[in-house]
Amino acid sequence: MNFEEIKSAVNHLTKTSKCMQCKSKYTGKSVNLIATTKTEGLFEMKCPKCECSTIVTVLLSTDLKIQDHNSRTHLGISQNDVLDMKNFLGKFDGNFKRIFTKEK
């Protein structure tokens, strides 16, 4: 994803997502980029109200429009969540993982 695509992905997320716990709307500031590939972005969304975190993947379709996103909710980050995230990232290609490691 390039910068423009990341920006529109964040836009899309803030427009279409609500906190699963308290139903608050996310703001641009509550969305953090974790990693991207050419066609996918992995974002962490933190609720401004109850601080519960959600890990979201955004897929770009072939015409580079945002297609869909899946989300998982985390109530705080525990050791298990970190392992979970590693497993989750492991499903993607090596590139994805490398970017993630480099940014850490």
Ligand SMILES: [Zn+2]
């Ligand atoms: Zn919330």
